Amino acid sequence: MENPFYITGIIPEPYFCDRDEETKWMVRTLKNKAHILLTSPRRMGKTQLIRHVFEQPAIKNKYHTFYVDIYPTTSLYELVLFLSKEIYSVLVPKGKVVLDKFLACLHSLSGSFGYDPFSHTPKFDIKLGDIHSPELTLEEIFGYLEQADKPCVFAIDEFQQIAMYPEKNVEATLRSHIQKLNNCLFIYAGSNRHILENMFNSAAKPFYNSAEQIYLGSIPKDIYMEFAHKQFAKAERKITPEATSFAYDQFEGHTYYVHNVLHNVFAYTNKNKKIDKDDVNNALDLIVEEKGRTFATIMNQLNYQQKETLVAIAKERKASGVTSVAFVKRHSLKSPSSVQHAINILLEKQLLTYENEGRTKVYSVSDGFLEKWICKTW
Ligand SMILES: Nc1ncnc2c1ncn2[C@@H]1O[C@H](COP(=O)(O)OP(=O)(O)OP(=O)(O)O)[C@@H](O)[C@H]1O
Numbered sequence: 557m558e559n560p561f562y563i564t565g566i567i568p569e570p571y572f573c574d575r576d577e578e579t580k581w582m583v584r585t586l587k588n589k590a591h592i593l594l595t596s597p598r599r600m601g602k603t604q605l606i607r608h609v610f611e612q613p614a615i616k617n618k619y620h621t622f623y624v625d626i627y628p629t630t631s632l633y634e635l636v637l638f639l640s641k642e643i644y645s646v647l648v649p650k651g652k653v654v655l656d657k658f659l660a661c662l663h664s665l666s667g668s669f670g671y672d673p674f675s676h677t678p679k680f681d682i683k684l685g686d687i688h689s690p691e692l693t694l695e696e697i698f699g700y701l702e703q704a705d706k707p708c709v710f711a712i713d714e715f716q717q718i719a720m721y722p723e724k725n726v727e728a729t730l731r732s733h734i735q736k737l738n739n740c741l742f743i744y745a746g747s748n749r750h751i752l753e754n755m756f757n758s759a760a761k762p763f764y765n766s767a768e769q770i771y772l773g774s775i776p777k778d779i780y781m782e783f784a785h786k787q788f789a790k791a792e793r794k795i796t797p798e799a800t801s802f803a804y805d806q807f808e809g810h811t812y813y814v815h816n817v818l819h820n821v822f823a824y825t826n827k828n829k830k831i832d833k834d835d836v837n838n839a840l841d842l843i844v845e846e847k848g849r850t851f852a853t854i855m856n857q858l859n860y861q862q863k864e865t866l867v868a869i870a871k872e873r874k875a876s877g878v879t880s881v882a883f884v885k886r887h888s889l890k891s892p893s894s895v896q897h898a899i900n901i902l903l904e905k906q907l908l909t910y911e912n913e914g915r916t917k918v919y920s921v922s923d924g925f926l927e928k929w930i931c932k933t934w
């Protein structure tokens with residue numbers, strides 16, 4: 557029996573949990589020809605949701621769907637490379653006529669990809685050095701999307717990355733291309749909510765007001781628990797409601813972490829035993845222990861102030877008023893200003909995240925397992 561709790565790769569439909577409302581909303585929004593901005597904390601399930609939306613018949617049968625994660629890109633050159641590579645790989649299986657239309661649009665890259673002259677099979681062999689004028693190639697890519705034989709949906713994951721490119725006016729350039737398209741809708745996704753919301757909600761920014769917004773939170777507890785119990789039952793295994801409830805509560809339902817714990821519970825608990833809360837706790841301990849080395853390396857790269865601040869926030873789980881004298885005293889920290897400085901670095905390293913609650917910032921450790929490890933170790 558395969559493990560029904562997928563923690564990597566594409567999740568087959570029977571093992572995909574919930575997101576019914578979000579899926580319906582996204583399909584409806586695309587059908588109404590609006591672009592979408594999808595944000596959530598890291599590892600909540602954005603990428604899986606996009607893939608799930610692409611599998612819906614209303615989308616799958618009508619559109620070409622493209623998905624690209626631009627997290628590794630740091631320049632417009634790389635963006636152009638990633639976009640063209642994705643379009644190419646989606647179109648290859650659709651046959652020569654469809655692919656040729658794309659090749660015909662990309663004059664600036666002709667020679668670097670197309671068909672192998674000997675075997676006549678399609679090949680994509682573009683290197684960064686082959687892209688001489690990314691603006692021009694970008695224009696050609698959008699030109700293709702406009703003329704494609706079907707309407708397109710293009711998901712660009714970790715979209716906040718474009719704000720970091722060294723080239724000037726990338727946002728304005730992209731936006732002006734996208735504004736002209738009638739044949740292609742975009743899903744912009746990412747976990748850096750603050751950068752993304754600033755891109756889409758500030759009147760002075762090119763992407764202002766150009767997408768319908770959805771924020772993805774945890775799957776509701778009752779729905780997640782029902783899903784989990786069904787998965788165990790299908791495998792003729794038993795688990796107590798206290799056990800699944802405990803797993804969920806450890807991470808406030810944060811999808812990846814809860815799922816990962818149940819994956820391990822499923823994999824390593826004796827098949828004939830009725831799984832209880834202790835088994836879940838053991839699985840959690842094992843995961844945290846296994847990751848301990850990596851976590852220790854991360855901690856060793858921090859200076860003393862940063863370490864102390866991270867530990868203090870981990871211990872509070874959700875920390876507000878972090879620069880108050882009370883917080884500094886409670887955790888024997890140096891001073892409010894040293895805490896503020898440390899927090900800036902920890903945010904930059906993505907070890908911390910924050911939510912705005914009214915006018916206060918509530919900080920927490922980004923990685924749920926790291927938080928548990930810190931609480932155990934310090
Ligand atoms: N609907 C779901 N059903 C089952 N498992 C899910 C679901 N959504 C997320 N997961 C679990 O959470 C993991 C992370 O999901 P995903 O990669 O979609 O998150 P993400 O928000 O894109 O994360 P990141 O910010 O790191 O890109 C998945 O690998 C899977 O284990």
Ligand SMILES: [Mg+2]
Nearest residue numbers: 602603604713
């Ligand atoms: Mg993702």
